[in-house]
Amino acid sequence: MDQQREVRAQQIASEPMRPAGPRHGFFSGTFESIRDVWSHRELLDQLIRREVRARYKDSVLGFFWSLAKPLAMLFVYYVALGKFLGAARSIPDFAIFIFAGLTAWQLFGDIVILGTASIVGNAGLIKKVYVPRELFPLSVVGSSLFTFAIQLGVLVAATAALGRFPTGDRWIFFVLALAVIVPLATALALLLSATNVYLRDVQYLVEIMLMIFMWASPIVYSWGLVQKELATHPLLQQLYLANPMTLVVLGFQKAFWVAGDGQPFPAHLGRSLVLMFGISMVLLWFSQRVFARLQSNFAQEL
Amino acid sequence: MSTTVIEIKDLSKRFVIRKDKSLKERLINAQRSKLHRDDFWALRDVNISIDSGSTIGLIGPNGSGKSTLLKMIGGILQPTSGTVSLRGRVAALLELGAGFHPDLTGRENVYLNASLQGLTRLQTDRYFDAIVDFSGIERFIDTQVKFYSSGMYVRLAFAVAVHVDPDILLVDEVLAVGDEPFQRKCMDRIRSFQHEGRTIVLVTHGLDTVAEICDRAVVLESGRVIADGEPRDALRVLRSEFEQSRHDDIERQQAADQHDSPEIPRAHIEGIEVLSSGTLVREVPVGAPLTVRVHVRAEEPLEDWILGFGIETSVGQTIYGTNSKLLGVHLPVLRGVESYDFTIPAADIGEGAYTFHGAIAIQTGAEVHRLLQGASLTVAADGRETGFIHLRTSLTPTAVTA
Numbered sequence: 001m002d003q004q005r006e007v008r009a010q011q012i013a014s015e016p017m018r019p020a021g022p023r024h025g026f027f028s029g030t031f032e033s034i035r036d037v038w039s040h041r042e043l044l045d046q047l048i049r050r051e052v053r054a055r056y057k058d059s060v061l062g063f064f065w066s067l068a069k070p071l072a073m074l075f076v077y078y079v080a081l082g083k084f085l086g087a088a089r090s091i092p093d094f095a096i097f098i099f100a101g102l103t104a105w106q107l108f109g110d111i112v113i114l115g116t117a118s119i120v121g122n123a124g125l126i127k128k129v130y131v132p133r134e135l136f137p138l139s140v141v142g143s144s145l146f147t148f149a150i151q152l153g154v155l156v157a158a159t160a161a162l163g164r165f166p167t168g169d170r171w172i173f174f175v176l177a178l179a180v181i182v183p184l185a186t187a188l189a190l191l192l193s194a195t196n197v198y199l200r201d202v203q204y205l206v207e208i209m210l211m212i213f214m215w216a217s218p219i220v221y222s223w224g225l226v227q228k229e230l231a232t233h234p235l236l237q238q239l240y241l242a243n244p245m246t247l248v249v250l251g252f253q254k255a256f257w258v259a260g261d262g263q264p265f266p267a268h269l270g271r272s273l274v275l276m277f278g279i280s281m282v283l284l285w286f287s288q289r290v291f292a293r294l295q296s297n298f299a300q301e302l
Numbered sequence: 303m304s305t306t307v308i309e310i311k312d313l314s315k316r317f318v319i320r321k322d323k324s325l326k327e328r329l330i331n332a333q334r335s336k337l338h339r340d341d342f343w344a345l346r347d348v349n350i351s352i353d354s355g356s357t358i359g360l361i362g363p364n365g366s367g368k369s370t371l372l373k374m375i376g377g378i379l380q381p382t383s384g385t386v387s388l389r390g391r392v393a394a395l396l397e398l399g400a401g402f403h404p405d406l407t408g409r410e411n412v413y414l415n416a417s418l419q420g421l422t423r424l425q426t427d428r429y430f431d432a433i434v435d436f437s438g439i440e441r442f443i444d445t446q447v448k449f450y451s452s453g454m455y456v457r458l459a460f461a462v463a464v465h466v467d468p469d470i471l472l473v474d475e476v477l478a479v480g481d482e483p484f485q486r487k488c489m490d491r492i493r494s495f496q497h498e499g500r501t502i503v504l505v506t507h508g509l510d511t512v513a514e515i516c517d518r519a520v521v522l523e524s525g526r527v528i529a530d531g532e533p534r535d536a537l538r539v540l541r542s543e544f545e546q547s548r549h550d551d552i553e554r555q556q557a558a559d560q561h562d563s564p565e566i567p568r569a570h571i572e573g574i575e576v577l578s579s580g581t582l583v584r585e586v587p588v589g590a591p592l593t594v595r596v597h598v599r600a601e602e603p604l605e606d607w608i609l610g611f612g613i614e615t616s617v618g619q620t621i622y623g624t625n626s627k628l629l630g631v632h633l634p635v636l637r638g639v640e641s642y643d644f645t646i647p648a649a650d651i652g653e654g655a656y657t658f659h660g661a662i663a664i665q666t667g668a669e670v671h672r673l674l675q676g677a678s679l680t681v682a683a684d685g686r687e688t689g690f691i692h693l694r695t696s697l698t699p700t701a702v703t704a
Contacts, residue, residue, distance in 0.1 A: 004497065004498050004499055005354075005355045005497075005498070005499030006499070007499070008354065008355070008469070008498065008499035008500065009305050009354045009355060009499060010305075012305050012307055012354050012389055012390045012469055013305040013354075015389040015390060016389065017306075017309060017387040017388065017389050018387060018388065018389060019377075019385060019386065019387050020374065020375055020376065020377035020386040020387065020388055020392075021374075021376075021377030021378070021379075021380055021386075042417055042422055042423055043417040043418060046413060046414050046417045046418075046423075047414075049410075050403055050406060050410070050414055053405075053406060053410070054403055054405040054406060057405045057406070057446075125418070126378075127373075127378065128378065128394065129376070129378070129394055129418050129419070130376055130377035130378050131418060296380035297380070299373065299378045299379050300317060300379060
């Protein structure tokens with residue numbers, strides 16, 4: 001028995017003392033935060049599984065529900081806007097057009113809305129165990145990507161069914177657009193989930209802002225209409241294009257909406273997306289640092 | 303050789319309690335924001351260093367900062383000033399199944415919880431059977447945990463925590479939920495942890511548990527360490543602390559009751575003496591006749607009162623108690639200073655050091671005054687028995703033939 005104690009004491013003695021919990025400087029901590037999250041990647045995997053499994057547990061149709069909402073939206077927009085308001089007449093393959101935009105938007109909206117609530121929603125855990133708190137917003141990112149993958153599968157299947165399957169260069173736009181959404185939405189999720197702990201109003205505000213931005217992106221109407229309307233206001237056009245989600249949605253349409261090839265698209269879409277990717281990455285870094293700063297008081301504020 | 307595994311230096315923790323949480327309230331109260339904040343020091347200048355292989359009990363009254371300190375060791379709360387540093391793997395057993403998702407099955411939760419505590423999937427696979435076996439809920443392992451009873455929750459949580467192979471185990475007042483066989487199982491496991499040289503930090507209100515398993519106890523009071531050392535010394539400090547607060551309570555009540563009826567009368571136990579065969583004693587042989595003489599004083603005549611005494615072990619566990627009501631004796635009106643004798647023909651209590659307390663109560667049962675450790679007594683024996691009672695056991699050295 002004493003021997004066992006000795007062995008353990010010696011083993012522990014060889015380890016250096018470390019502070020309990022995280023404490024890094026604002027700039028120097030980036031690397032440590034990444035390493036913290038990386039060393040907990042298995043837990044992240046578990047948390048993502050939990051999100052996915054628990055979401056539709058006990059419902060008979062299960063994963064079907066993650067498709068039901070976008071399909072219902074597709075139906076509503078297709079009938080109301082496309083047929084009754086006549087948008088389908090000026091936009092070929094209107095269903096694919098809408099669904100491409102909705103798929104991109106759904107991913108963004110899911111990450112931001114569920115991510116914002118993720119810290120408060122996991123209060124029980126955060127108050128009791130120390131794990132890098134970034135894992136909670138990140139697990140939302142993971143589970144949203146899972147839902148997104150299913151939806152994307154439906155979108156691609158639909159293009160194939162219509163005989164206009166996207167090929168070749170088009171996929172570059174998809175990759176670029178996705179490379180903007182993920183860091184951008186993650187950055188917002190980190191920032192908003194942390195502020196939501198201190199100000200619960202944030203989560204309600206987020207829902208309203210998302211609704212506004214959804215209509216500020218060319219999802220159910222085309223960029224061509226906006227261009228026509230704002231033809232005399234180049235500044236407003238630039239402002240409209242400064243919305244990162246506008247670029248992302250256009251990117252998705254460029255990739256999957258094969259019938260829209262003759263339709264107007266803003267110039268240099270690819271270049272804008274690359275630029276936006278850079279901006280998103282900077283924002284992601286900044287959000288993570290703010291998150292790291294705010295997280296030290298999470299347990300007592302929840 | 304022992305190594306310091308947890309080093310707490312000048313640790314302070316301040317909580318700011320804001321009474322307004324929403325944006326609207328903040329804006330409205332922006333001018334008076336100072337009024338809507340309360341500062342509260344949960345911990346103040348705490349210095350503790352814990353060696354590997356020791357078992358520490360953190361004790362103290364409610365709100366003294368025990369759980370806060372435990373959370374800071376676990377890294378869940380960040381210090382306002384000072385540092386907590388540690389080494390080795392930490393596993394925390396904090397409250398009912400924290401980290402269990404109600405919609406997932408027991409099996410899924412074991413994996414989730416284990417990975418929260420830092421176990422890899424492969425390791426969990428290896429320990430899974432042992433975990434389920436230890437928890438004793440094989441039948442329900444594939445049931446969603448929302449259907450579990452609170453006891454089953456704790457069983458599973460504890461089973462995971464002890465299989466994490468921690469160097470430091472943090473336990474926060476949870477074991478009380480399981481049933482007795484499981485509690486015993488937990489205690490056994492904690493003992494084997496001690497043998498293996500792991501460090502255990504325990505927050506509990508069960509003072510007997512502390513006396514039983516800890517080799518060191520830290521008493522906190524309003525965020526400060528007021529005692530740190532041998533459990534028996536720490537427990538004595540804490541118990542007298544409790545006594546003081548109860549005393550204050552009674553006095554406050556007496557002050558408040560001056561205007562109100564039913565009045566709590568003012569009377570005191572002045573002192574206790576233990577005599578044997580008519581002389582004051584500090585040490586007696588086992589089985590000696592004893593007289594417990596209690597001196598009482600009443601500020602005003604006291605009718606219908608009850609006088610009692612009790613015997614405690616050195617760590618404060620009560621082993622005996624009685625009073626005039628239980629003995630069926632009605633005491634005459636108490637005026638001024640008087641003394642009463644409780645007579646014990648043969649004190650068959652086991653070897654050890656004991657203390658005596660005395661108490662006065664009124665017929666409703668409300669306590670008027672209690673004097674703790676009014677007298678102390680050592681019982682000497684020949685080491686033929688252990689425990690608190692003397693049974694005069696003997697053994698015949700021949701096998702019994704049926």
